[in-house]
Amino acid sequence: xxxxxxxxxxxxxxxxxxxxxxxxxxxxxxxxxxxxxxxxxxxxxxxxxxxxxxxxxxxxxxxxxxxxxxxxxxxxxxxxxxxxxxxxxxxxxxxxxxxxxxxxxxxxxxxxxxxxxxxxxxxxxxxxxxxxxxxxxxxxxxxxxxxxxxxxxxxxxxxxxxxxxxxxxxxxxxxxxxxxxxxxxxxxxxxxxxxxxxxxxxxxxxxxxxxxxxxxxxxxxxxxxxxxxxxxxxxxxxxxxxxxxxxxxxxxxxxxxxxxxxxxxxxxxxxxxxxxxxxxxxxxxxx
Numbered sequence: 057x058x059x060x061x062x063x064x065x066x067x068x069x070x071x072x073x074x075x076x077x078x079x080x081x082x083x084x085x086x087x088x089x090x091x092x093x094x095x096x097x098x099x100x101x102x103x104x105x106x107x108x109x110x111x112x113x114x115x116x117x118x119x120x121x122x123x124x125x126x127x128x129x130x131x132x133x134x135x136x137x138x139x140x141x142x143x144x145x146x147x148x149x150x151x152x153x154x155x156x157x158x159x160x161x162x163x164x165x166x167x168x169x170x171x172x173x174x175x176x177x178x179x180x181x182x183x184x185x186x187x188x189x190x191x192x193x194x195x196x197x198x199x200x201x202x203x204x205x206x207x208x209x210x211x212x213x214x215x216x217x218x219x220x221x222x223x224x225x226x227x228x229x230x231x232x233x234x235x236x237x238x239x240x241x242x243x244x245x246x247x248x249x250x251x252x253x254x255x256x257x258x259x260x261x262x263x264x265x266x267x268x269x270x271x272x273x274x275x276x277x278x279x280x281x282x283x284x285x286x287x288x289x290x291x292x293x294x295x296x297x298x299x300x301x302x303x304x305x306x307x308x309x310x311x312x313x314x315x316x317x318x319x320x321x322x323x324x325x326x327x328x329x330x331x332x333x334x335x336x337x338x339x340x341x342x343x
Contacts, residue, residue, distance in 0.1 A: 058164070058166075058167075059172050059176075061162065061165055061166030062160050062161065062164060063159060063161040063162075063163055063164050064158055064159070064161075065158070065159040066159075067082050067083045067086060067156055067157050067158075067159070068156045068218055069155065069157065069340055070156065077205075077309055079156070083110075083156070083157045085117065086109055086157065086159055088110060089106065090159055090160075091109055094161075095161075096108045097155055097157050097158065097160075098118075098157060098158035098159075098160060098165075098342040099116075099118065099126055100156050100157065101119070101155050106119045107129060107157070109128075121281065145291065155260045169251075170331075173248050174328070174331050174332065176197075176244075177324050177327075177328055179239075180321065181324055181328070182322045183195050184196055184319070186294055189280050196318065197315070199310055199313065199314045199317065200314065201312070202203055202230075202307075205228075206304070206306055207303070207307050207309040209300050209303075210337065212300075215295045215298075216295065217294065217295060218255075219288070220294075220295035221289050224241065224287075224289035224295075224298055225288065225289050227306075228285070228287065228289060228291070228292075229290035230327065231284050231287050232284045232287070232288065232307065232314070234284070235270075235271065235274035235283075235284035235285070238270040238313075239267070239271045241264075241267040241277050242264050242265075242267035242268045244268075246261065246264040247263040250265060251279055256327060256330050256331065260327060263324055263327070266316050266320035267316075267320060270313050270317070271311060273312055273313060274309070274313075280301055280306075281302055281305070281306070286312050287302075318330040
């Protein structure tokens, strides 16, 4: 939001399995105010969506995440205990509330585009080289641990129909997300490269090429699994079908991704000094 010049305000409506009455009240008021000024509200729960309007009875008009049909629909749900709760039922099912809402306020001035691009590259280097942020592994260290754990069959021998879904879901979701994010990185760097002169342009295109190779690697069909998103548990079909061979092949893919990631980050580190000062950009109007 900061990069595009918008201010983001978050209101929690649910935390640790419990409703937050003050949060619900604030969210209900904020939704009406935002919609009245013509700005949709981001709805965040197990999946996200947009609140784009509301009815006189308080039901919200939403565009759910992954909606496979045209148009919008009002929220539905069984009556809740209070009038306010009834007006702000979750779009999925009664009693399963959204975690919160995000308000978008277009009042900040976006940073200069060159500086924004440079900062994004610096952030990529920081995320890659930092071992962990609090309890979360990051960058190269996270990929190395991921490979190590996939290759440790003892971690999976005790999984049952009741316990396998969570680790399979985490594994499959992160694998598919990694594909999506590297695909976006390739498009982003390639687009920005066009705004610079040589040799910087060529250096940036080399970075984009690394991300393109990762995209191709993730998207390749294999006998063990079709592509990255096919490792989601409902695609696998059960713990007995999440085989050691499947995990070994995935680990090998991640090894190749890690090698490409190191090359991409090294290229970014090499080009960053050339991007300061911003005179490296093409003059306005130059193709």
